[in-house]
Amino acid sequence: MSGPFYRCPELLIAGRWRTGRGDRSHTVVDPATAEPLGELRLASAADLQEALSAAGLAFEAWRQVPAHERCARLERGVARLRAQADEIAALLTAEQGKTLAEARAECLMAADLIKWYAEEARRVHGRVLPARASQSRMDVLRLPVGPVAAFSPWNFPLVLSARKLGGALAAGCSIILKAAEETPASVAAMVACLAEELPEGVLQLVYGVPAEVSKALIESPVIRKVSFTGSVPVGRHLAQMAAGQLKRITLELGGHAPVIVCEDADVASTVAMMVAHKFRNAGQACLAPTRFYVARPLYRDFLEAFKAAADDLRVGPGHDPRSQMGPLANARRLQAVQDLMARSAACGAQVLTRTGNLPSGGFFAAPTLLADIAPDAPAMVEEPFGPIACAMPFDTLDEAIGLANRSDYGLAGYLFTDSARAILAVSQRLEVGSLAINGIGVSVPEAPFGGLKASGWGSESGIEGMEAFLEPRFTHYSVPQDHDRRHKT
Ligand SMILES: NC(=O)C1=CN([C@@H]2O[C@H](COP(=O)(O)OP(=O)(O)OC[C@H]3O[C@@H](n4cnc5c(N)ncnc54)[C@H](O)[C@@H]3O)[C@@H](O)[C@H]2O)C=CC1
Numbered sequence: 001m002s003g004p005f006y007r008c009p010e011l012l013i014a015g016r017w018r019t020g021r022g023d024r025s026h027t028v029v030d031p032a033t034a035e036p037l038g039e040l041r042l043a044s045a046a047d048l049q050e051a052l053s054a055a056g057l058a059f060e061a062w063r064q065v066p067a068h069e070r071c072a073r074l075e076r077g078v079a080r081l082r083a084q085a086d087e088i089a090a091l092l093t094a095e096q097g098k099t100l101a102e103a104r105a106e107c108l109m110a111a112d113l114i115k116w117y118a119e120e121a122r123r124v125h126g127r128v129l130p131a132r133a134s135q136s137r138m139d140v141l142r143l144p145v146g147p148v149a150a151f152s153p154w155n156f157p158l159v160l161s162a163r164k165l166g167g168a169l170a171a172g173c174s175i176i177l178k179a180a181e182e183t184p185a186s187v188a189a190m191v192a193c194l195a196e197e198l199p200e201g202v203l204q205l206v207y208g209v210p211a212e213v214s215k216a217l218i219e220s221p222v223i224r225k226v227s228f229t230g231s232v233p234v235g236r237h238l239a240q241m242a243a244g245q246l247k248r249i250t251l252e253l254g255g256h257a258p259v260i261v262c263e264d265a266d267v268a269s270t271v272a273m274m275v276a277h278k279f280r281n282a283g284q285a286c287l288a289p290t291r292f293y294v295a296r297p298l299y300r301d302f303l304e305a306f307k308a309a310a311d312d313l314r315v316g317p318g319h320d321p322r323s324q325m326g327p328l329a330n331a332r333r334l335q336a337v338q339d340l341m342a343r344s345a346a347c348g349a350q351v352l353t354r355t356g357n358l359p360s361g362g363f364f365a366a367p368t369l370l371a372d373i374a375p376d377a378p379a380m381v382e383e384p385f386g387p388i389a390c391a392m393p394f395d396t397l398d399e400a401i402g403l404a405n406r407s408d409y410g411l412a413g414y415l416f417t418d419s420a421r422a423i424l425a426v427s428q429r430l431e432v433g434s435l436a437i438n439g440i441g442v443s444v445p446e447a448p449f450g451g452l453k454a455s456g457w458g459s460e461s462g463i464e465g466m467e468a469f470l471e472p473r474f475t476h477y478s479v480p481q482d483h484d485r486r487h488k489t
């Protein structure tokens with residue numbers, strides 16, 4: 001949909017929208033056609049230094065703004081974001097590929113996340129400790145950590161940016177966001193909604209050469225906190241850089257979510273829920289259900305129902321209201337998904353996929369189930385980040401939990417059962433940050449979202465997500481010993 005409505009955005013630096021002054025640009029591509037949408041001009045080193053100076057100055061002012069006013073300003077930004085959801089969704093679909101319905105839902109989820117953080121700003125309070133001496137007081141304040149450098153990816157550009165923006169701004173931090181160059185316009189539109197309500201320099205948006213931007217920002221003494229969502233190798237690299245500077249970092253690095261379907265589960269409703277959730281955004285979600293461990297008595301029925309539901313999904317351009325699944329976001333994802341499928345099939349997995357044609361021209365892939373797959377086949381180990389689900393049967397719950405925990409990842413997990421015994425065992429022993437039982441709700445604004453093992457460090461959203469942008473300050477103050485004599489009180 002390379003329509004005239006799409007324009008690559010400018011950068012927001014020190015309160016001014018202006019084009020990047022670097023000598024490089026990035027071609028933004030429509031994933032449904034593989035046609036270019038526009039050229040994004042990237043930041044120069046001087047642009048980044050200007051943003052850093054502005055972030056440092058803006059922080060000193062923003063931290064002084066009372067929490068009630070920070071909340072009110074963010075809530076006005078959220079209202080604008082909601083009012084513009086249709087326009088922003090059209091930009092997101094054009095540059096990312098997801099369906100318009102998904103894009104609109106993402107915009108509203110981003111609004112909900114920022115709204116929750118804004119409200120939470122009014123509940124950030126400290127505590128008073130019993131003082132150790134008379135005429136003294138001991139308290140603990142929770143203060144904003146300082147200017148934040150945030151890096152968000154292209155798969156859910158609004159939601160995954162909003163988790164960082166909402167927390168930092170509500171806590172009283174300034175923030176420089178480097179969002180993904182592949183999907184710049186939707187994030188710029190969201191940032192514009194918020195920035196309208198904020199003093200200049202509090203919220204800045206840059207696009208650039210990713211490695212150059214992260215190095216410049218993380219190594220700058222201005223930045224006090226780093227937050228990244230993306231792949232494990234890049235997360236590891238940024239963690240090393242942040243460690244070198246002794247800076248705090250939050251990492252959300254993807255997942256490979258297990259789904260345990262017990263013998264008492266209802267196959268039809270489980271499959272309906274999981275197929276919709278798996279193939280949302282063409283499977284490019286860190287919380288996508290991926291490894292299905294199904295109780296052996298249900299296994300064949302499960303495969304049949306899953307394949308039928310996956311085959312029924314209408315794959316097409318995101319802007320077509322009939323489409324239920326859009327293309328993958330870029331050519332390298334399509335290549336990676338095809339490669340993963342071929343390597344897994346070579347290891348003996350049975351490939352259950354549609355035989356009919358897919359739309360031509362864009363980065364379309366078919367929803368696919370890899371059945372009877374070995375626990376160490378490539379798709380069971382590597383995050384597919386695409387429309388690939390894997391299934392194998394299990395005989396005992398212990399076996400299913402053991403198989404589920406074999407992954408290096410530990411972000412989201414799903415369980416389908418009515419059995420209290422199974423619920424207790426899985427909720428205690430499954431190595432994940434979020435677990436949904438008989439549902440899909442692993443991510444809500446008021447709960448922490450974060451992973452174990454290679455899935456990351458720390459949490460976003462919920463009070464834990466807010467805490468990541470705060471630091472404690474213990475203050476112990478006493479009336480001077482000669483105060484009474486000097487003041488004759
Ligand atoms: N947790 C999540 O939601 C995401 C996970 N991924 C994982 O990464 C895999 C590969 O996707 P790619 O886009 O090829 O991954 P990638 O790690 O190369 O890129 C992910 C994001 O990180 C940014 N990035 C890359 N190098 C950077 C650097 N040195 N400093 C700062 N930012 C940098 C990119 O601009 C992009 O927005 C996916 O298959 C998936 O497994 C990717 C995107 C989001």
Ligand SMILES: O=Cc1ccc(S(=O)(=O)O)cc1
Pocket residue numbers: 106109155156159284285286287443444
């Ligand atoms: O990729 C990570 C991801 C994607 C979506 C969501 S949400 O369900 O929209 O909150 C959370 C994380």
